[in-house]
Amino acid sequence: MILTAVAIAAAVGWKPAALKQANPVVHSQDISKITRLPADKERLEYLLLAEPLSQFPRYVFKYKGAAEIHVVKVPSTSHANLEREVLLKNAIPYAIAQDEYLDANKAVLQDADNRNGLLPEVGAFLGRNAIGIALLVLMIIGIKKGLPGMNSGASLIKPANLKGSMDDLIGMEDIKQEVAHLEEMIRNRDLYKSHNIDKPFNVMLTGPAGTGKTKLAGYLAKKLDVPLIQASGSGLESGFVGGGSKALQAIYKKACAQGNCIIFLDEAQSLFMPRGRSDRKYDDDTANTLLSLLDGVKSEEGSGVIWVVASNFDDATSQMDEAMLRRFAVKINFRLPNKSERRKLLQVFLSKKDSGCVAWANVNLDYVADITANLSPALLETVVDRASMIAIQENQPITTDVLFRAFERASIGLTDRATTAEKDKQRERVALHELGHFFMQIDPYLRQGLTLAEVKEKSHLLKISTESVSKIGALGYVLSSGEDVSLQTLEEMEQDIMQLYGGVAAEELFYGARGISVGSQNDIQKVTAKLDLMVNRLSMYSRSKLDYTQLKGEGSRDEALKQVEGKADELYTRTLEAIKGYKDLISMLKGTLLERYVLSKDEVFELLEGMIGVEQKAA
Numbered sequence: 001m002i003l004t005a006v007a008i009a010a011a012v013g014w015k016p017a018a019l020k021q022a023n024p025v026v027h028s029q030d031i032s033k034i035t036r037l038p039a040d041k042e043r044l045e046y047l048l049l050a051e052p053l054s055q056f057p058r059y060v061f062k063y064k065g066a067a068e069i070h071v072v073k074v075p076s077t078s079h080a081n082l083e084r085e086v087l088l089k090n091a092i093p094y095a096i097a098q099d100e101y102l103d104a105n106k107a108v109l110q111d112a113d114n115r116n117g118l119l120p121e122v123g124a125f126l127g128r129n130a131i132g133i134a135l136l137v138l139m140i141i142g143i144k145k146g147l148p149g150m151n152s153g154a155s156l157i158k159p160a161n162l163k164g165s166m167d168d169l170i171g172m173e174d175i176k177q178e179v180a181h182l183e184e185m186i187r188n189r190d191l192y193k194s195h196n197i198d199k200p201f202n203v204m205l206t207g208p209a210g211t212g213k214t215k216l217a218g219y220l221a222k223k224l225d226v227p228l229i230q231a232s233g234s235g236l237e238s239g240f241v242g243g244g245s246k247a248l249q250a251i252y253k254k255a256c257a258q259g260n261c262i263i264f265l266d267e268a269q270s271l272f273m274p275r276g277r278s279d280r281k282y283d284d285d286t287a288n289t290l291l292s293l294l295d296g297v298k299s300e301e302g303s304g305v306i307w308v309v310a311s312n313f314d315d316a317t318s319q320m321d322e323a324m325l326r327r328f329a330v331k332i333n334f335r336l337p338n339k340s341e342r343r344k345l346l347q348v349f350l351s352k353k354d355s356g357c358v359a360w361a362n363v364n365l366d367y368v369a370d371i372t373a374n375l376s377p378a379l380l381e382t383v384v385d386r387a388s389m390i391a392i393q394e395n396q397p398i399t400t401d402v403l404f405r406a407f408e409r410a411s412i413g414l415t416d417r418a419t420t421a422e423k424d425k426q427r428e429r430v431a432l433h434e435l436g437h438f439f440m441q442i443d444p445y446l447r448q449g450l451t452l453a454e455v456k457e458k459s460h461l462l463k464i465s466t467e468s469v470s471k472i473g474a475l476g477y478v479l480s481s482g483e484d485v486s487l488q489t490l491e492e493m494e495q496d497i498m499q500l501y502g503g504v505a506a507e508e509l510f511y512g513a514r515g516i517s518v519g520s521q522n523d524i525q526k527v528t529a530k531l532d533l534m535v536n537r538l539s540m541y542s543r544s545k546l547d548y549t550q551l552k553g554e555g556s557r558d559e560a561l562k563q564v565e566g567k568a569d570e571l572y573t574r575t576l577e578a579i580k581g582y583k584d585l586i587s588m589l590k591g592t593l594l595e596r597y598v599l600s601k602d603e604v605f606e607l608l609e610g611m612i613g614v615e616q617k618a619a
Contacts, residue, residue, distance in 0.1 A: 026068045033072050034059050034082050038090040047087075047094040052079065060097075154231035154251045156258070162222040169212055169219070170348055170377070171341030178332045179216065183223060185330075186306065202294050202307045202327050206314035207334025210378025213310040216332075217264040220308070226260045233268035233309075244286030252293050252302065260304035269311040272320040287324065294327040336374055338484055343369040345377050349384040350398065357388070359397040368403045371462060373482035383410050404462075408479060413471030417597055429507065430466050430476035431593045432586060433519055436506025437478045438464055438604070439582040440499045440575060452612065456605045465598045475519070490540050493530060494571060500527050501575040506586060509579055527568065535563045585611060 037044065040063065048060040057079045059072040074082065087094055166176060182203060185192055205213040221228035231251055255261040265271070275284040294307055314320075314333060337345060343365050350358050372380060384398075387406035391398045408415075438461060445455040460480040468475045488496075504520035534540045536548040541563065548560045579586075588611050593599055599607070 024068055025071055027071045027073070029073050031072070031074055031078060031082070033070060034074070035086055037061070037086060037092055041090065041092060044092070047092060048097055049083075049094055050097040052083075052096060154229050154247070154254070156254065157218075157221075157228045157230065159222050159225045159227060162218045162228060164215060164219055164222075166219045166223065168215065170344045171337055172212070172334075175212075175216070175332060175334060178330075179220060182330055182332075183220070186224060197329075203309070203330045203332065204325075204328040205308065205310040205332050205334065207312070208336055208376055209312050210376030211334040211336065212377060213334055214264075214266055217262065217266075217308045217310070221262045221264075224260075224262070226262055226304075226306075227258050228262045228264055229255050229258075230264045230266065232266050233271055245289040248286065248289045248293060252305070255305045256301050258304075260306075262306045262308055265307070265309040267312070268309040269313050271309070272311060272313075272324050274319055274321045275323075287321065291323060291327065336376055336484075337380075339369050339373070342372055342375070342380060345380050346372075346384065346403075349381050353388065353398075357391070357397055359399050362397075362399040362401075363403070364400045367400060368407070371404070371481035372407060373484050379410065383407050386410055408462075412469050412477060412479065415465065415467040415469055417467045426475060427466050427594055428590065429511075429517060430519070431590045432506045432510050433503040433517075434464050434466070434476045434478050435586045435589055435593065436502040436504075436509075436579055437499060438502070439579060439586065440502030440505075441478075441480070443498070443578050443582075444495055452605055452609055456601070459601070459605075461601045461604065463598055463600050464593060464604060466593060467597055474522070490534070493534055493540075497527050497530055497571050498575045498578070500524075500530075501572050502579060505572065505575045505579045508576060509583060510586075528564075531564045531567055535567060536560045541567065 037047070043063045045062045045064045045066075050058040050060055053076075055076050056073050057076060059074065059082075060069065061072075062069045086092070166179065169176060205216065207213060217230070218228060229251055231247075251263055255263050271287050271290055273287075275287055293302070309328075314331075346365050346368055350363070372383065375383070383403065383406050386409055387398045387403045390402050390406055390409075394402075396402070441461065442455050442459050445458050450458070460483070462479040462481055464476075464478050466476040469477055500523045503523055504516055507516050507520070539545045539548065585608065589599075589604070589607060592607060596603075
């Protein structure tokens with residue numbers, strides 16, 4: 001039953017004029033006093049709600065036999081939950097104060113705050129919540145002015161301050177043609193308007209990291225003689241709800257104020273993920289804001305704004321939001337440089353060094369370009385910089401050997417001989433393991449009847465080492481040059497798996513099935529991933545070409561697992577049989593490898609030539 005305030009006041013003999021003298025009023029903002037009411041329900045004499053629709057409703061209540069009347073002030077956002085979850089849920093009777101009661105008791109609800117000790121309680125409340133209040137104040141300031149991170153760290157760069165040019169993109173002629181076409185579209189906007197094409201300005205750059213996407217945005221701005229506003233997609237994630245949207249709006253306004261301007265969002269892949277994928281609604285809000293701003297060329301305000309976004313992923317390699325993709329009329333896909341382009345890049349990077357820093361007569365750029373397959377321009381520059389560091393430390397110019405060691409350092413990190421120096425048994429196992437990898441690498445060529453010279457020409461081996469590598473947690477390794485990205489066949493993928501199995505197969509050959517060590521963990525992880533791709537995703541062993549990972553149900557998963565296990569067993573058995581034919585050669589090479597710790601490609605094949613010659617004479 002809901003009682004009126006006047007009825008309750010009359011029932012308890014509450015005389016407003018004498019209230020202060022008869023009953024001291026205790027003011028607080030402690031919501032726990034309300035949540036404790038159900039436990040003290042039997043003691044409750046009355047409960048009154050004053051100003052329930054205001055910003056700060058008051059709960060006025062008194063316990064039987066107590067002198068104090070409690071007035072608890074709560075935020076309106078908390079009031080609805082308290083009323084529903086505490087009062088109604090526990091059937092606690094209360095009354096709603098009417099206007100005549102509020103008029104008669106203003107002193108109790110307002111002016112009495114200072115006279116009855118509310119200020120000390122407020123002081124205590126502020127003391128308890130100082131950090132939270134400070135953060136709240138900072139957030140309010142951030143919403144109005146922008147906190148560090150809420151403005152995405154966007155910086156405006158004038159054309160005169162932009163460095164480099166399109167010529168700095170070594171090779172990449174296909175990319176340059178796309179950019180030239182884009183430039184022509186922007187400069188001749190009226191011509192494209194005549195074909196009812198009014199939006200050539202949203203540009204999407206995709207491709208591996210370090211291929212020049214960020215530099216290209218600067219080159220384009222400089223060539224068009226327009227300022228560039230650069231921001232990071234990750235910088236939009238301020239941690240505040242609405243922070244990303246606010247940051248984008250601020251960037252857009254800044255660009256509009258410049259007239260003609262390029263907005264470059266780097267590392268923006270998170271904005272292209274399908275919306276609704278998580279509970280983080282503010283991610284979708286940021287993406288929705290970007291969608292609306294990308295259409296800004298329809299208005300005069302944003303007609304001179306060019307949006308360029310960069311992502312390390314594209315719609316061919318990951319799922320992206322269709323609505324976002326449709327906003328980009330121009331998509332430029334970057335790729336890794338081929339061998340000739342790597343050679344040119346190495347030539348340019350080395351040419352920037354002072355005279356005498358590079359021993360050009362002792363630098364084989366073709367060889368270095370060959371071993372650095374699948375490296376981006378940025379990583380190639382890192383290799384050259386690392387070579388400079390080695391050359392400075394050793395007080396010598398850069399040579400092919402220095403570049404090779406720099407590539408090795410950049411690829412696998414520091415090597416250490418001392419870690420394995422006194423571990424003879426472990427070093428022997430490591431040597432056998434790594435030689436197993438090597439022989440399974442050259443096994444297909446030997447089975448074709450090729451000479452050792454021809455095998456050496458085709459082999460990607462660079463060196464075999466029994467030194468430890470802290471970066472990958474290994475006690476030895478086989479370093480090989482990569483191949484430029486190509487379409488692998490089923491046979492080639494199976495050979496990759498057998499090469500990975502070569503190490504563990506060599507251990508089983510010499511130590512037995514129960515003598516296999518944990519050193520093959522990384523190899524087995526790679527085998528599992530590759531077989532999953534071959535069996536489940538590419539359906540290479542089935543006439544029905546399906547991606548089984550998309551099929552739901554326990555039965556389909558069990559069948560896929562059986563197929564993977566079956567092919568793994570078959571390929572490992574083939575590897576073990578193949579490695580048995582090289583047991584004597586592995587035994588002979590093992591001693592030299594343990595003695596020298598490292599064998600280069602030339603040394604390995606020189607030793608093999610001598611061993612095979614001895615075997616042929618003995619036969």
